[in-house]
Amino acid sequence: MYYKIIELSPKTPSISYDETKDLIWHFLCALECNGQILKDYKVIQNVNFMLYVTAPKKDSLNEQHDSVYVKNDREKIGEYFNIQVKDCGINLESQEYCTCKKRSAMEMQTFRFDIDSVFTCCDCGKPIALYELPYPENREDYNDIQLWQDNYAAMDMLWLNCLCDRYTGNQRVKLKSALNKQGIEIAEYLSKQLGYSVYYHLECDYGKSIKAEKVDNQQIHICPKCGKLMKRVKFSEDHERDICKKCALSYDAH
Numbered sequence: 619m620y621y622k623i624i625e626l627s628p629k630t631p632s633i634s635y636d637e638t639k640d641l642i643w644h645f646l647c648a649l650e651c652n653g654q655i656l657k658d659y660k661v662i663q664n665v666n667f668m669l670y671v672t673a674p675k676k677d678s679l680n681e682q683h684d685s686v687y688v689k690n691d692r693e694k695i696g697e698y699f700n701i702q703v704k705d706c707g708i709n710l711e712s713q714e715y716c717t718c719k720k721r722s723a724m725e726m727q728t729f730r731f732d733i734d735s736v737f738t739c740c741d742c743g744k745p746i747a748l749y750e751l752p753y754p755e756n757r758e759d760y761n762d763i764q765l766w767q768d769n770y771a772a773m774d775m776l777w778l779n780c781l782c783d784r785y786t787g788n789q790r791v792k793l794k795s796a797l798n799k800q801g802i803e804i805a806e807y808l809s810k811q812l813g814y815s816v817y818y819h820l821e822c823d824y825g826k827s828i829k830a831e832k833v834d835n836q837q838i839h840i841c842p843k844c845g846k847l848m849k850r851v852k853f854s855e856d857h858e859r860d861i862c863k864k865c866a867l868s869y870d871a872h
C-alpha cells in the first residue's frame with residue numbers, strides 16, 4: 619500500500635561494498651519474511667543506498683513490528699549507516715490493509731498477480747499484515763506462508779498459460795492436492811492460535827465434479843470434505859462466499 623524509501627547514508631567506519639550488499643539484501647529479505655514489506659522491492663545506489671519498498675501499513679517499518687531477524691539486521695546496518703525512512707505515496711498494485719481491532723474470521727487465498735498478504739479479514743474484506751498474526755508452527759517469521767504463496771502463484775500462472783492443465787488444474791481445485799494440503803495445514807494451525815475460523819479458499823472445479831444444490835434459486839456448493847450443504851455468506855461488499863464452518867473451507871459464491 620505505502621511506497622517508501624529506506625535511505626542508508628554511510629557512517630565511519632565503513633564496510634566493503636560486498637559486505638554492504640549482503641547486509642542490505644539480508645535486511646530486505648528479513649523484512650519481507652516478516653510481512654513488513656511486500657515482495658516488490660528494489661535497491662538503487664547513488665551517493666547513499668536507496669531501498670524502494672512497499673509497506674502494507676503506514677507504521678509497518680516501525681521497530682515494534684520487527685522479528686528477531688529484522689532486529690539483528692537493523693542493529694548491524696545501524697553500526698555502519700544512518701537509516702532514514704521517507705514516504706513516497708501509494709503503490710496502486712497493493713490494496714489498503716485491515717485495521718480492525720478485533721476480527722471474527724479470516725480467509726486464506728491468493729492468485730497469480732497478488733503481491734498482498736494471503737489473509738483477508740472477513741469483517742472488512744481487506745488484507746491483513748502478516749506481522750499482526752501468530753507465526754506458523756515452530757517458526758519466527760512467515761517464510762512458510764510466503765513459499766506457499768509463491769507456489770500457488772506459479773501453479774496459477776502455468777494453468778492460466780494452459781501448460782500441463784491436468785496437473786496444475788488439480789493442484790488448484792482438489793482438496794487433497796499437495797498445494798492445498800500445505801495451505802490447509804497453515805490455516806488450521808493459525809486458526810488454533812487465533813481462536814477463530816481461518817477459511818481456506820478452494821478454487822471452483824468447473825468440470826464434472828462440481829457439486830451444488832439449488833436453495834432459494836441460488837446454487838450453493840456442497841462441502842468437498844464433509845458432504846454437507848455450505849452456507850452463503852457476505853464477508854463484505856464484493857466478497858460473497860460459500861463456507862463450511864466445521865471444515866473451514868470456502869468457495870466463491872457462484
Ligand SMILES: [Zn+2]
Binds near residue numbers: 718744
Ligand atoms: Zn478487517
Ligand SMILES: [Zn+2]
Binds near residue numbers: 843
Ligand atoms: Zn464441511
